[in-house]
Amino acid sequence: MQAYLRLRRKIIPYLEAGDVALIQKAFRVAHEAHRGMRRKSGEPYILHPLAVAQIVVEEINLGPTAVAAALLHDVVEDTEWTIEEIEKQFGKKIALIVDGLTKIQSSKKFDLNLGVSEQAENFRKMILTLSDDVRVILIKLADRLHNMRTLHSMDRNKQLKIAYETIYIYAPLAHRLGLYKIKTELEDLYLKYTRLDVYKDIADKLNKTKTERNRFINEFIEPLKEQLSRQGFRARIFGRPKSIYSIWNKMQKQNILFEKIYDLFAIRIVIDSEGPDEKIDCWRVYSLVTDFYTPNPDRLRDWISNPRGNGYESLHTTVMGPEGRWVEVQIRTRRMDEIAEYGYAAHWKYKEQGKSEGTSQRKKRRIRIRCLGALGARNA
């Protein structure tokens, strides 16, 4: 099966022989259990758990245990398999994750007719109590992301229900865990399915202004690029567009037209720097940027000295660019960038090969605690 081979290709380089066997077994069980079932779109059901596993590997960076659990995540909910059988076949850890996912799935559903924010809060709490292991939430987010990506085959009522649930519950969860990319995609998809006119309009305008924007970005970064390399930095520097949803949000909040939003993008500088010099290197880059462009002192944000609650680290400044336009510049190292995109999951690359090491176990636990802390869970 092609989708399975793709997953294998992606994950096998990181795995040991035992892990390959585990994933193969999880796939076989899921394949067999879902046999004959189809998604609303008509395709074989197994493609869904495979896609979720793929997201778990590629976009959340989790390891073999999570991949196996992702493959099995709908087996107990949708088939004859019981959690006891999963435990017998796959052990306690995977069974616990699958059990958490099953319980979220079958719990009381979000009802838009009732008080939304209170319900969202309750739902969030419920999810937290079910997820002793943060991977439950991460896999649930992967599951939701795939469902949102394939929402077109659902009927209209279902589309709306899932879209609202996503914006009230899952996008905020992704945000709390620092999964910026996933949060952004969930929000954009929400907008697409609830306000297609708005979504299309903004996407269209972004497209039309792309050439002009790219010209401006290139002009802006050209001198910086040169100076960075002269100073011996290895860096990537590029323009990062804002998401459609965040642009819409801004238009709503400030009651302005698309044309009036000046910060449709930020400039990001990602440097190769590791260890104790990370912070000082970022400030050196800051100094270099502000040699060319005048900074707005009110817009300096140092999230390196004080990382955000969700783990985000970066140095932000807004400077006066060419043509008198304000431009936000984000300065960070590769490590910080990875955390910014993947959140705590970036720390969460379960290198299960190293599980014999006591320290790495302790470290994992510490990360888990910080992670649950970010979610606002008590007794983490």
Ligand code: MN
């Ligand atoms: Mn699912």
